[in-house]
Amino acid sequence: MPHVDAEGAATCPADAGELVETAFAKINLALHVRHKRADGYHALESLFVFTELGDRLSGRARPDGAISLDIDGPFGSELDAGPGNLVMKAARALQSHWGEGHGADLRLSKMLPVASGIGGGSADAAATLRLLARLWHARLSDETLERIALSLGSDVPACVSSVSRMVRGRGEVLEQRTIAGLSGTPILLVNPGVALSTARVFGGWGGVDRGPLAASELEQVITGGRNDLEAPAMAAAPVVADVLAALQACEGVRLARMSGSGATCFALFETDRHSALAADRLRAGHGGWWVAETRIRTE
Numbered sequence: 441m442p443h444v445d446a447e448g449a450a451t452c453p454a455d456a457g458e459l460v461e462t463a464f465a466k467i468n469l470a471l472h473v474r475h476k477r478a479d480g481y482h483a484l485e486s487l488f489v490f491t492e493l494g495d496r497l498s499g500r501a502r503p504d505g506a507i508s509l510d511i512d513g514p515f516g517s518e519l520d521a522g523p524g525n526l527v528m529k530a531a532r533a534l535q536s537h538w539g540e541g542h543g544a545d546l547r548l549s550k551m552l553p554v555a556s557g558i559g560g561g562s563a564d565a566a567a568t569l570r571l572l573a574r575l576w577h578a579r580l581s582d583e584t585l586e587r588i589a590l591s592l593g594s595d596v597p598a599c600v601s602s603v604s605r606m607v608r609g610r611g612e613v614l615e616q617r618t619i620a621g622l623s624g625t626p627i628l629l630v631n632p633g634v635a636l637s638t639a640r641v642f643g644g645w646g647g648v649d650r651g652p653l654a655a656s657e658l659e660q661v662i663t664g665g666r667n668d669l670e671a672p673a674m675a676a677a678p679v680v681a682d683v684l685a686a687l688q689a690c691e692g693v694r695l696a697r698m699s700g701s702g703a704t705c706f707a708l709f710e711t712d713r714h715s716a717l718a719a720d721r722l723r724a725g726h727g728g729w730w731v732a733e734t735r736i737r738t739e
């Protein structure tokens with residue numbers, strides 16, 4: 441019988457022979473867009489952190505080289521388990537590198553809203569690489585793993601380690617960055633139920649460089665950081681402004697901002713109690729919004 445913890449994450453233990461990974465949600469504490477590159481991608485500066493909450497991926501080896509995927513969980517019905525799923529894409533990419541003889545039966549419990557700026561698909565792809573590397577005893581160099589990860593999406597390399605990082609380039613230039621006092625911080629994630637296309641939101645960026653991101657301490661990220669994709673996301677989905685206003689009005693908020701290309705917004709709170717009260721208030725006032733209480737992952 442699966443257990444569901446206070447955050448709604450499936451915590452059922454693995455069966456014998458089964459391995460489990462959590463695909464931790466990614467939060468952009470700040471996201472500065474510096475310019476549009478010649479290859480069409482945008483040059484970014486972003487502070488990535490990860491939450492304890494995530495999707496659950498489990499899998500067991502199969503000897504015939506086939507790969508299967510089943511999906512369940514609160515957002516599972518929004519996803520197809522076919523070859524376009526990032527779990528399948530990641531499995532195929534690793535298989536073509538490590539050998540066609542390796543197969544697996546995979547199950548994804550989708551706890552995070554889809555296309556919502558918290559990297560659920562990217563985290564799933566990264567979790568698949570971690571899980572299959574363990575299952576298939578694949579010894580891959582960091583460079584090979586990073587190359588495979590980047591072929592699956594700009595955010596996937598950072599999701600492989602799922603620890604806080606200063607991220608540059610299109611998402612592949614990763615610097616170790618531990619911000620004092622962030623681990624374990626209560627964070628509330630709120631999504632108003634609209635899916636936003638990352639490409640469309642980047643397409644709405646105004647083209648003006650508003651300056652670099654200084655992120656050696658949290659106070660700098662709060663006062664000098666921004667998410668340059670908030671404006672185009674709000675233009676595409678005006679409800680994002682309502683979510684931000686609702687979060688900013690809560691007691692004990694240290695920072696409220698949108699993550700990634702939206703529409704999920706987050707707030708960091710002073711205490712667990714503040715976060716819980718805010719969650720109650722938002723759930724009572726906005727029945728259709730997804731509201732998830734979690735913490736910044738401890739590294």
Ligand SMILES: C[C@@](CO)(OP(=O)(O)O)[C@H](O)COP(=O)(O)OP(=O)(O)OC[C@H]1O[C@@H](n2ccc(N)nc2=O)[C@H](O)[C@@H]1O
Binds near residue numbers: 610639699
């Ligand atoms: C905006 C961010 C911030 O962390 O997160 P999400 O909103 O996806 O969570 C990422 O840069 C998203 O990364 P990811 O979701 O992996 O994007 P990709 O699949 O590589 O790209 C999807 C599309 O987004 C645009 N794109 C993406 C990354 C980037 N640095 N510049 C871009 O212009 C491109 O139009 C690209 O075709």
Ligand SMILES: Nc1ncnc2c1ncn2[C@@H]1O[C@H](COP(=O)(O)OP(=O)(O)O)[C@@H](O)[C@H]1O
Binds near residue numbers: 524562
């Ligand atoms: N396993 C998956 N989980 C989420 N989205 C997926 C998955 N596989 C493919 N996708 C597709 O990837 C796109 C980006 O999804 P996601 O990573 O959740 O959002 P975002 O990039 O905004 O953080 C969506 O359009 C979705 O249909």
